[in-house]
Amino acid sequence: MPEQTAVSKSLSEVLNRAIDISAFKEQSYQKWYFDEHRMLRDVRIDFPRVCQICFDEDPHMDWRWGLGTVARCDKHNALLLDSCPNCHEKYQWHTSLIKGCSNCGLAWQQLAEETKLSIPAMSPIEKMLLPDESGQIAATDSDIRNICRSLVRAARPYDILQESLQRIPFSHMHSELLLNALERIESPWTHSIVTERNEYIRPFRRKLCLDNDTQQYRFHIGYRELANHLSITTTDLRVATKANAFPRLNPRVTNVRDQIFDLRVVNKILHKFEGHLTMANAKSVTLSPRSKALTQGSISYGHVLTSVLNQELVGYFPMEGNYSLITVKVEDLDSWLKDQT
Numbered sequence: 210m211p212e213q214t215a216v217s218k219s220l221s222e223v224l225n226r227a228i229d230i231s232a233f234k235e236q237s238y239q240k241w242y243f244d245e246h247r248m249l250r251d252v253r254i255d256f257p258r259v260c261q262i263c264f265d266e267d268p269h270m271d272w273r274w275g276l277g278t279v280a281r282c283d284k285h286n287a288l289l290l291d292s293c294p295n296c297h298e299k300y301q302w303h304t305s306l307i308k309g310c311s312n313c314g315l316a317w318q319q320l321a322e323e324t325k326l327s328i329p330a331m332s333p334i335e336k337m338l339l340p341d342e343s344g345q346i347a348a349t350d351s352d353i354r355n356i357c358r359s360l361v362r363a364a365r366p367y368d369i370l371q372e373s374l375q376r377i378p379f380s381h382m383h384s385e386l387l388l389n390a391l392e393r394i395e396s397p398w399t400h401s402i403v404t405e406r407n408e409y410i411r412p413f414r415r416k417l418c419l420d421n422d423t424q425q426y427r428f429h430i431g432y433r434e435l436a437n438h439l440s441i442t443t444t445d446l447r448v449a450t451k452a453n454a455f456p457r458l459n460p461r462v463t464n465v466r467d468q469i470f471d472l473r474v475v476n477k478i479l480h481k482f483e484g485h486l487t488m489a490n491a492k493s494v495t496l497s498p499r500s501k502a503l504t505q506g507s508i509s510y511g512h513v514l515t516s517v518l519n520q521e522l523v524g525y526f527p528m529e530g531n532y533s534l535i536t537v538k539v540e541d542l543d544s545w546l547k548d549q550t
Contacts, residue, residue: 239344241353242276249357251376252277257300258289258384265317268307277377278338278356280384280391286328289384294320299379334391359390364409367427369434369472378408417458417469428472429458432465435475440533441510445498448511454478454518479532482517482525492539495527502542508549513537516545 243251258274260282273279274289281288292299296313305311309320331339337347338356348356361371363386380386389403407415410426418425430438435455436446447465449455455478458469496503498510513535516522522545524537537545 239340241346241348241350244350244353247354247357248361248371248373249277249377250373252353252357254377254379254383256291256379257302257306258291259300259306260285260287260289261317261320262287264307265320268317273340276340277360277383277387278353279340280335280387281331283331283339286331288382288388291379291383292381297381299381332391332395334395355394356390359393360387361409363390363393363403364406365426366403367405368410368429369427370414370429370431370469372409372411372414374409374411380406380408413459413467414469425471430470430472430475432468432470435470435472438472438475439479440531441498441514445509445511445514448509449515449518452515452519454515478518479526483529484525484527493536494539494542495534495536496542497534502546508546510535512549521545 242253254275254277257270259270260274262285263269263271263282271282273283279289290300293310293313293315295315296310298310298312300306301311303311309316334348334356337352340346360377361374364380365371377383386403386406389401392401405423405426407423407426414426414429417429432446432450433443436443439446443465450457450468455470455475458471459467462468494502496510496513500510502508503510503513510533513522513524514532517524517535517537522537523541524535526532527534527536
């Protein structure tokens with residue numbers, strides 16, 4: 210189109226190199242950039258990253274550096290930087306970035322010479338994620354989902370609860386984190402551990418952390434994860450949580466999917482009832498979610514579990530770590546069942 214040709218010509222004159230804006234529309238949005246089913250829904254980032262060698266040789270920004278799935282410059286294989294290696298300050302969108310770090314004054318020339326000493330080649334998975342000029346990549350939607358999942362796990366390697374985020378957050382040296390995530394996919398048993406990144410925790414969860422003890426995050430557990438831990442259904446867990454058998458870290462939250470528990474607190478409660486109680490010579494019965502006594506009427510395993518934990522019914526877990534079985538006295542059970550009707 211004539212208008213595009215005119216703009217391209219003007220930009221070429223200003224930047225002193227050939228510029229073609231015909232591909233800008235395709236580059237600005239591709240279907241694979243966003244997927245609501247991924248743990249990181251939008252892979253575009255809103256913070257600057259640069260190749261220090263490119264900025265030393267010919268200062269420019271490559272649009273692909275704005276994709277959180279790209280770790281390195283395809284021309285030099287250099288790791289893209291989002292923070293100054295000298296003062297560790299985050300780079301800002303400012304014209305001063307062309308010269309170097311605006312905080313400590315580290316010049317790109319000095320940094321580029323150090324970088325050129327040892328640069329490994331891109332791995333096959335990195336090449337698969339590198340878009341062509343139109344924004345297309347060789348990776349499939351399934352590949353991107355796996356990479357986003359691995360990225361979250363690399364950021365929070367010890368957490369039980371790993372949440373989906375709307376977009377990739379800023380964290381110091383994102384490119385290193387990404388390479389670690391890719392390494393986890395290519396070599397699951399040989400990956401290195403990076404520093405935990407709190408940026409990958411949702412803000413409302415950060416507010417639940419007491420006394421600045423960030424290790425608490427590791428023991429946060431969601432509703433479904435807790436049901437799996439207990440080997441019970443979410444329906445049975447709903448009965449128990451409704452009766453406050455397990456305290457929530459966010460008691461005001463009514464949406465089940467957003468309820469958070471501290472696994473240490475839950476395990477402490479459960480441990481009190483693990484197989485060390487005795488029934489003397491009384492006749493006992495072991496119940497499970499499928500027990501005949503619990504498949505009739507409105508009584509469920511969740512009700513038995515709740516009553517035992519709240520000490521309304523004497524019982525215990527006969528197998529350590531298995532909470533889908535509860536042993537109670539027959540006579541106590543009969544009396545309890547009558548009270549429930």
